Amino acid sequence: MAGGAAGEAQCLSYTGCNFLRQRLVLATLSGRPLKIRKIRAKEEDPGLRDFEASFIRLIDKVTNGSRIEINQTGTTLYYQPGLLYGGSLEHDCSPSRGIGYYLESLLCLAPFMKHPLKIVLRGVTNDQVDPSVDVLKATALPLLKKFGIDGESLDIKINRRGMPPKGGGEILFACPVRKVLQPVQFTDPGKIKRIRGTAYSVRVSPQMANRMVESARGILNKFLPDIYIYTDHMKGVSSGKSPGFGMCLTAETINGTILSAELASNPQGQGAAVLPEELGQNCAKLLLEEVYRGGCVDSTNQSLALLLMTLGQRDVSKVLLGPLSPYTIEFLRHLRSFFQIMFKIETKTPEEEHVGGEKVLMTCVGIGFCNLSKTIR
Amino acid sequence: SERTETKSEISDHSPKRKAVLTTDSGNCTAEEASESEEEDSLLEEGDDGGSHEELDTEESNRNGFQHSQGKKADSVRQTKLKTVDTEDDDVENLLREEEEYEEKIDLSADTTGALKWKEDLTQKAAEAFLRQQRSTPNLRKLVYGTAVEDEDQE
Numbered sequence: 001m002a003g004g005a006a007g008e009a010q011c012l013s014y015t016g017c018n019f020l021r022q023r024l025v026l027a028t029l030s031g032r033p034l035k036i037r038k039i040r041a042k043e044e045d046p047g048l049r050d051f052e053a054s055f056i057r058l059i060d061k062v063t064n065g066s067r068i069e070i071n072q073t074g075t076t077l078y079y080q081p082g083l084l085y086g087g088s089l090e091h092d093c094s095p096s097r098g099i100g101y102y103l104e105s106l107l108c109l110a111p112f113m114k115h116p117l118k119i120v121l122r123g124v125t126n127d128q129v130d131p132s133v134d135v136l137k138a139t140a141l142p143l144l145k146k147f148g149i150d151g152e153s154l155d156i157k158i159n160r161r162g163m164p165p166k167g168g169g170e171i172l173f174a175c176p177v178r179k180v181l182q183p184v185q186f187t188d189p190g191k192i193k194r195i196r197g198t199a200y201s202v203r204v205s206p207q208m209a210n211r212m213v214e215s216a217r218g219i220l221n222k223f224l225p226d227i228y229i230y231t232d233h234m235k236g237v238s239s240g241k242s243p244g245f246g247m248c249l250t251a252e253t254i255n256g257t258i259l260s261a262e263l264a265s266n267p268q269g270q271g272a273a274v275l276p277e278e279l280g281q282n283c284a285k286l287l288l289e290e291v292y293r294g295g296c297v298d299s300t301n302q303s304l305a306l307l308l309m310t311l312g313q314r315d316v317s318k319v320l321l322g323p324l325s326p327y328t329i330e331f332l333r334h335l336r337s338f339f340q341i342m343f344k345i346e347t348k349t350p351e352e353e354h355v356g357g358e359k360v361l362m363t364c365v366g367i368g369f370c371n372l373s374k375t376i377r
Numbered sequence: 378s379e380r381t382e383t384k385s386e387i388s389d390h391s392p393k394r395k396a397v398l399t400t401d402s403g404n405c406t407a408e409e410a411s412e413s414e415e416e417d418s419l420l421e422e423g424d425d426g427g428s429h430e431e432l433d434t435e436e437s438n439r440n441g442f443q444h445s446q447g448k449k450a451d452s453v454r455q456t457k458l459k460t461v462d463t464e465d466d467d468v469e470n471l472l473r474e475e476e477e478y479e480e481k482i483d484l485s486a487d488t489t490g491a492l493k494w495k496e497d498l499t500q501k502a503a504e505a506f507l508r509q510q511r512s513t514p515n516l517r518k519l520v521y522g523t524a525v526e527d528e529d530q531e
Contacts (some may be wrong), residue, residue: 324516324520329519329520332520332521333520333521336521342517342521343517343520344517345516345517345520346516347514347516360516
């Protein structure tokens with residue numbers, strides 16, 4: 001499977017529907033063709049789901065000259081990546097997954113476009129499965145900045161909020177392009193400085209947000225005083241098509257690490273009604289759990305950080321992470337297949353008390369990735 | 378901080394032990410060697426594997442020191458023996474005999490528990506090694522599979 005000679009692009013083949021986004025993103029960045037077989041071949045409803053089809057369309061939009069072949073049943077996908085083109089785009093995301101599902105991958109691709117990406121995504125902004133747009137805005141953007149991708153144009157703006165099942169949200173994501181990335185040395189997260197957050201509610205009583213804030217503060221105030229949780233109640237067209245509420249919290253350390261946690265109410269007509277007090281409390285507890293895991297990168301952004309380290313200049317990058325998520329572990333394997341890069345992985349058991357669980361120090365030497373679309377080698 | 382504590386403990390204990398040994402009549406070599414070994418094994422068990430090199434060097438330093446002490450004791454004893462016996466070969470033979478003799482006495486005089494740690498040391502070491510391996514999993518191996526090790530070895 002892996003271990004092919006670099007240079008001449010060699011087709012990688014995989015089976016199964018898992019990690020489709022990772023594979024498509026890495027294939028695009030590495031320029032290697034990709035073949036995925038047996039996508040839900042044995043299920044009653046075989047082939048790609050609508051949200052995956054939508055994702056493939058999005059990849060097609062941001063690239064130029066990609067060749068995508070899908071067989072009749074949708075169980076086999078062949079993808080020959082083109083060049084990342086970017087520009088001003090729009091995309092209607094499938095409401096069965098959050099916008100976060102699409103945005104996560106765009107965050108990986110956007111810095112390497114030919115033209116700065118400016119894309120309007122429509123769909124579900126906050127759901128219970130994918131990282132919400134709020135969390136990505138609060139955590140992924142500061143992370144990009146650390147790798148030298150910054151500037152005024154780097155922004156995520158939530159124009160409309162949309163909750164599942166119907167969605168109706170809209171966001172704007174803009175990202176500048178960079179020729180090369182900076183290596184990072186990010187090994188000391190430091191202590192927690194402040195907690196920020198957003199409690200949002202759409203098409204329900206505006207009191208819901210206040211109730212969530214109250215109960216979350218009840219837990220977090222015991223630990224530090226600098227807490228501010230915004231209440232965000234959207235009305236009219238900007239409130240999407242379905243009712244719901246939720247909360248996302250971020251803890252910022254003195255060294256600029258941002259850890260996050262979030263929860264959303266059950267979608268209308270699915271599951272029992274959630275009390276806002278309960279949700280606020282649970283969300284605060286999730287944030288404490290995330291702080292316990294610690295590390296310099298939030299667990300939702302582990303793979304983004306590792307990707308940007310891989311694509312950095314030929315220099316050593318180090319980053320301290322909390323326990324690796326299963327998604328990150330698979331991502332590491334994919335990084336090896338696509339870029340022939342292996343990380344040095346060291347377990348760090350904290351010696352002092354009050355610094356949480358085991359940490360993992362990830363070290364690698366960047367492959368010296370250049371934005372091919374920007375310059376000719 | 379824990380490590381430094383254990384170190385200080387050791388340093389507290391060692392002079393006492395040395396004092397005991399020096400008062401012991403001539404038979405310090407075997408015992409001392411065994412005790413230092415025990416200490417090493419204890420240390421290695423306590424060590425979390427993080428800063429192995431640092432500890433190792435210190436251990437070797439300490440061992441060297443103890444060895445030199447033991448040698449000194451040996452030489453002292455040898456000189457004593459020389460005064461008694463004239464031929465060198467006989468001295469060596471005597472020494473050997475003496476050691477064996479003393480060991481026998483140890484075995485019979487002390488309870489069996491005192492030398493129990495000596496039993497199947499290799500197996501114990503293997504177990505300790507495996508325990509260590511298990512307590513700190515090799516994440517690299519977990520992530521990249523067994524092929525990684527082979528590549529590293531090459």
